[in-house]
Amino acid sequence: xxxxxxxxxxxxxxxxxxxxxxxxxxxxxxxxxxxxxxxxxxxxxxxxxxxxxxxxxxxxxxxxxxxxxxxxxxxxxxxxxxxxxxxxxxxxxxxxxxxxxxxxxxxxxxxxxxxxxxxxxxxxxxxxxxxxxxxxxxxxxxxxxxxxxxxxxxxxxxxxxxxxxxxxxxxxxxxxxxxxxxxxxxxxxxxxxxxxxxxxxxxxxxxxxxxxxxxxxxxxxxxxxxxxxxxxxxxxxxxxxxxxxxxxxxxxxxxxxxxxxxxxxxxxxxxxxxxxxxxxxxxxxxxxxxxxxxxxxxxxxxxxxxxxxxxxxxxxxxxxxxxxxxxxxxxxxxxxxxxxxxxxxxxxxxxxxxxxxxxxxxxxxxxxxxxxxxxxxxxxxxxxxxxxxxxxxxxxxxxxxxxxxxxxxxxxxxxxxxxxxxxxxxxxxxxxxxxxxxxxxxxxxxxxxxxxxxxxxxxxxxxxxxxxxxxxxxxxxxxxxxxxxxxxxxxxxxxxxxxxxxxxxxxxxxxxxxxxxxxxxxxxxxxxxxxxxxxxxxxxxxxxxxxxxxxxxxxxxxxxxxxxxxxxxxxxxxxxxxxxxxxxxxxxxxxxxxxxxxxxxxxxxxxxxxxxxxxxxxxxxxxxxxxxxxxxxxxxxxxxxxxxxxxxxxxxxxxxxxxxxxxxxxxxxxxxxxxxxxxxxxxxxxxxxxxxxxxxxxxxxxxxxxxxxxxxxxxxxxxxxxxxxxxxxxxxxxxxxxxxxxxxxxxxxxxxxxxxxxxxxxxxxxxxxxxxxxxxxxxxxxxxxxxxxxxxxxxxxxxxxxxxxxxxxxxxxxxxxxxxxxxxxxxxxxxxxxxxxxxxxxxxxxxxxxxxxxxxxxxxxxxxxxxxxxxxxxxxxxxxxxxx
Amino acid sequence: xxxxxxxxxxxxxxxxxxxxxxxxxxxxxxxxxxxxxxxxxxxxxxxxxxxxxxxxxxxxxxxxxxxxxxxxxxxxxxxxxxxxxxxxxxxxxxxxxxxxxxxxxxxxxx
Numbered sequence: 001x002x003x004x005x006x007x008x009x010x011x012x013x014x015x016x017x018x019x020x021x022x023x024x025x026x027x028x029x030x031x032x033x034x035x036x037x038x039x040x041x042x043x044x045x046x047x048x049x050x051x052x053x054x055x056x057x058x059x060x061x062x063x064x065x066x067x068x069x070x071x072x073x074x075x076x077x078x079x080x081x082x083x084x085x086x087x088x089x090x091x092x093x094x095x096x097x098x099x100x101x102x103x104x105x106x107x108x109x110x111x112x113x114x115x116x117x118x119x120x121x122x123x124x125x126x127x128x129x130x131x132x133x134x135x136x137x138x139x140x141x142x143x144x145x146x147x148x149x150x151x152x153x154x155x156x157x158x159x160x161x162x163x164x165x166x167x168x169x170x171x172x173x174x175x176x177x178x179x180x181x182x183x184x185x186x187x188x189x190x191x192x193x194x195x196x197x198x199x200x201x202x203x204x205x206x207x208x209x210x211x212x213x214x215x216x217x218x219x220x221x222x223x224x225x226x227x228x229x230x231x232x233x234x235x236x237x238x239x240x241x242x243x244x245x246x247x248x249x250x251x252x253x254x255x256x257x258x259x260x261x262x263x264x265x266x267x268x269x270x271x272x273x274x275x276x277x278x279x280x281x282x283x284x285x286x287x288x289x290x291x292x293x294x295x296x297x298x299x300x301x302x303x304x305x306x307x308x309x310x311x312x313x314x315x316x317x318x319x320x321x322x323x324x325x326x327x328x329x330x331x332x333x334x335x336x337x338x339x340x341x342x343x344x345x346x347x348x349x350x351x352x353x354x355x356x357x358x359x360x361x362x363x364x365x366x367x368x369x370x371x372x373x374x375x376x377x378x379x380x381x382x383x384x385x386x387x388x389x390x391x392x393x394x395x396x397x398x399x400x401x402x403x404x405x406x407x408x409x410x411x412x413x414x415x416x417x418x419x420x421x422x423x424x425x426x427x428x429x430x431x432x433x434x435x436x437x438x439x440x441x442x443x444x445x446x447x448x449x450x451x452x453x454x455x456x457x458x459x460x461x462x463x464x465x466x467x468x469x470x471x472x473x474x475x476x477x478x479x480x481x482x483x484x485x486x487x488x489x490x491x492x493x494x495x496x497x498x499x500x501x502x503x504x505x506x507x508x509x510x511x512x513x514x515x516x517x518x519x520x521x522x523x524x525x526x527x528x529x530x531x532x533x534x535x536x537x538x539x540x541x542x543x544x545x546x547x548x549x550x551x552x553x554x555x556x557x558x559x560x561x562x563x564x565x566x567x568x569x570x571x572x573x574x575x576x577x578x579x580x581x582x583x584x585x586x587x588x589x590x591x592x593x594x595x596x597x598x599x600x601x602x603x604x605x606x607x608x609x610x611x612x613x614x615x616x617x618x619x620x621x622x623x624x625x626x627x628x629x630x631x632x633x634x635x636x637x638x639x640x641x642x643x644x645x646x647x648x649x650x651x652x653x654x655x656x657x658x659x660x661x662x663x664x665x666x667x668x669x670x671x672x673x674x675x676x677x678x679x680x681x682x683x684x685x686x687x688x689x690x691x692x693x694x695x696x697x698x699x700x701x702x703x704x705x706x707x708x709x710x711x712x713x714x715x716x717x718x719x720x721x722x723x724x725x726x727x728x729x730x731x732x733x734x735x736x737x738x739x740x741x742x743x744x745x746x747x748x749x750x751x752x753x754x755x756x757x758x759x760x761x762x763x764x765x766x767x768x769x770x771x772x773x774x775x776x777x778x779x780x781x782x783x784x785x786x787x788x789x790x791x792x793x794x795x796x797x798x799x800x801x802x803x804x805x806x807x808x809x810x811x812x813x814x815x816x817x818x819x820x821x822x823x824x825x826x827x828x829x830x831x832x833x834x835x836x837x838x839x840x841x842x843x844x845x846x847x848x849x850x851x852x853x854x855x856x857x858x859x860x861x862x863x864x865x866x867x868x869x870x871x872x873x874x875x876x877x878x879x880x881x882x883x884x
Numbered sequence: 885x886x887x888x889x890x891x892x893x894x895x896x897x898x899x900x901x902x903x904x905x906x907x908x909x910x911x912x913x914x915x916x917x918x919x920x921x922x923x924x925x926x927x928x929x930x931x932x933x934x935x936x937x938x939x940x941x942x943x944x945x946x947x948x949x950x951x952x953x954x955x956x957x958x959x960x961x962x963x964x965x966x967x968x969x970x971x972x973x974x975x976x977x978x979x980x981x982x983x984x985x986x987x988x989x990x991x992x993x994x
Contacts, residue, residue, distance in 0.1 A: 016933065016937075018957070019909075019910055019933065020933065022910070022911060023910050023911045023914065023929075023932075023933075026911040027914075027929070030915070048928075048929045049928070049929045049930045050928045050929065050930035050931070052930070054930070055930040055931075055933050058934040059933050059934050062934055062937045062938050062941055063937055063941065
């Protein structure tokens with residue numbers, strides 16, 4: 001093949017050489033005829049001809065077609081030539097270039113910032129080996145309004161493991177906290193109770209020592225052994241290898257350290273520092289089927305999908321419900337990938353916001369295309385001349401696309417800077433609750449690839465529109481008519497881009513508007529207590545140090561000491577602080593209940609005397625729980641307004657009896673109705689029955705070990721109490737650790753974090769989009785006015801009034817806006833539903849939002865139209881006409 | 885690359901125009917172009933051959949070895965039907981171009 005080819009090309013060369021030889025002979029003869037001597041004539045002929053070998057080579061290339069390498073080289077030469085040409089052109093109009101690069105940078109920056117976060121949280125690997133296979137089996141109560149996640153009991157977890165067929169491994173991880181009281185000040189340390197198979201499931205080998213033995217896992221209540229996280233080991237034990245075998249005190253009890261885990265693994269809770277066998281809880285707790293306090297984690301068997309596993313667990317749950325009708329009524333197990341558990345609804349929010357950033361980028365892109373179209377029109381003459389000179393359509397198109405790419409590349413550089421900075425600011429501003437600890441936002445390869453992809457799409461897109469328009473222009477006919485037909489196309493295209501910009505901006509505005517309304521509704525929720533003033537912390541009084549009888553006097557003493565401080569106006573205790581964990585729920589029966597099935601699920605709160613006064617929770621009826629209730633024979637309860645409204649409609653519940661926890665006995669007398677307190681979140685509709693109601697009983701009658709204390713400071717900020725509280729508690733008992741301490745207002749802020757985050761980003765993006773759309777509209781109208789100077793001049797010369805001329809331009813602008821508004825409204829109606837999950841107190845189709853947003857956009861558009869319209873009225877007819 | 889557009893486009897147009905009536909060999913084409921443009925287009929004469937081969941490749945010219953009047957063997961180039969059509973188009977383009985140039989020159993001059 002090769003040889004044939006060579007022969008062929010040699011033959012071609014011979015032919016060409018023969019042609020050239022003939023030419024040179026004839027040319028020399030011609031010169032001789034002019035009286036030049038033969039030798040000199042031949043020299044001149046050759047000189048005029050140029051390098052024969054080079055010409056032969058060129059002809060050979062033409063005849064043979066170009067080889068791949070040569071083709072690439074020509075393309076590369078052409079590309080770098082185009083790039084140089086584009087850069088020269090852009091440098092000639094620095095104003096245009098600056099605006100274009102900044103606009104693109106803004107759009108690319110927004111998308112890059114959000115993508116960086118999405119990439120870090122959704123795409124990058126979990127902190128587990130083959131983490132995508134890890135799922136959580138979440139025990140849930142299958143309520144009519146949707147499953148409510150509750151946890152699993154130890155026997156339930158074992159049943160799941162034995163009865164399921166979809167998992168390579170199943171194990172238990174029960175998040176808990178320990179109070180570490182040896183080797184330093186008492187410290188609350190997050191930890192996990194784990195069961196057999198746990199470390200194997202995560203493919204974790206200990207960095208030091210060993211993991212737990214089968215016996216330690218299996219024999220209840222005997223082997224008090226623990227494994228430390230690398231973090232805790234380094235922090236508290238200075239990385240000393242001698243820690244293995246050492247005894248540490250957890251809640252004043254001795255435990256033996258048997259191992260240290262490798263760095264980076266902190267359990268399913270992502271912050272666990274201590275691991276202990278589940279069996280240390282003791283036989284009784286492990287046997288209780290109704291005590292659902294565990295998390296269950298599993299690794300999917302090879303080839304099993306989450307859907308398959310869910311179907312498997314559904315049949316397991318059905319069989320369990322059959323076997324244990326009481327404990328397993330309406331109990332299901334949800335199979336949820338680990339990533340979804342960690343990200344929760346933040347995942348959807350991030351995607352919605354990425355979409356919003358994408359819309360902003362589209363608006364920026366449309367603006368660039370419009371700018372390029374204007375430029376292309378301004379360069380009409382250049383294009384026509386280049387076409388006439390034989391520049392092919394392809395070459396013209398390549399030139400425009402290159403210009404788009406050069407702009408996009410500069411924009412991408414700016415965008416990458418803005419985006420990296422933005423992502424950092426974003427994560428700093430992002431409430432900790434929204435992103436799990438393993439998410440580290442930093443620019444990496446996927447982010448660079450993403451930016452490059454965005455840049456290429458934008459560059460090609462932005463270059464194609466004006467390029468196609470320019471290349472389409474036929475050179476036949478006169479320059480003028482050519483120009484005008486091209487201009488009509490350009491202005492139609494520009495109009496279309498402005499319309500889409502307005503539509504996209506409107507779409508973003510609607511989103512921002514809905515989030516604003518939702519946020520203000522959330523901020524407007526009355527939590528039912530004086531959250532701005534109060535400060536709270538939690539304590540755990542371990543059994544080893546405090547007998548049941550000692551609890552009351554101990555807590556009374558502690559509260560008294562706190563109240564004695566000048567900084568503290570009042571202090572009160574409770575089993576659970578609103579919006580901090582530690583709720584417990586059980587069932588109650590009304591006096592007229594005839595069977596067990598009439599039970600009502602409710603949350604019970606044990607509260608100290610003065611609780612209602614200190615918290616600032618108003619009584620709706622009757623009296624609060626007070627100091628006398630702890631000693632009287634009568635059992636009393638205060639019920640929430642929601643409970644009263646739902647179960648005592650039209651009646652006065654005060655004086656009535658309810659049966660808490662059991663239908664037997666004398667029951668509790670309702671002494672008062674308190675305003676609803678938002679204990680679990682701000683937004684669930686308790687009155688509507690989407691959450692269970694609340695009942696208060698005297699703490700003194702049912703003292704518990706994990707308790708909350710809330711203080712009302714006398715003056716100044718609630719946060720100033722941290723030091724006071726630590727000091728008092730340490731004085732009282734140095735082995736008690738203060739935990740979950742801080743102003744109650746922080747918990748409320750945590751509740752609105754997602755709404756504020758979504759609002760902030762959507763508001764920023766929509767604001768930028770509106771500015772870009774308005775600038776785009778202004779640009780197009782200003783350009784149109786500039787082009788119609790002559791026409792306007794003629795009109796004015798013929799006596800058109802200024803207001804009419806102005807109205808003409810404004811009308812043109814408003815037509816574009818109206819088109820954009822209609823399109824945007826349609827899109828918003830369709831897209832609004834994606835926000836539904838994040839909206840509170842406002843429907844996706846909210847008339848107020850729509851009205852305000854449309855008004856805003858129309859107003860901004862009118863403003864953008866007014867300036868060029870006014871300029872049009874200042875056209876000087878004589879000058880404008882002379883110019884043409 | 886911008887500068888060569890003029891040259892390439894123009895040269896090709898001139899070649900097509902030259903062989904419009906009758907097929908000619910390379911030397912004759914070159915000579916005629918030189919004479920008709922009175923040396924205004926100061927081209928490197930060698931560029932003629934790549935242009936000829938390019939036009940043949942595009943199918944606008946066809947070529948054939950024939951004997952010249954002096955009995956020498958030479959390659960003759962003639963217009964194809966496609967070439968004839970292109971010549972018409974290109975001439976229009978050319979007119980548009982010169983019109984454009986004149987318009988530009990006229991405008992900036994006035």
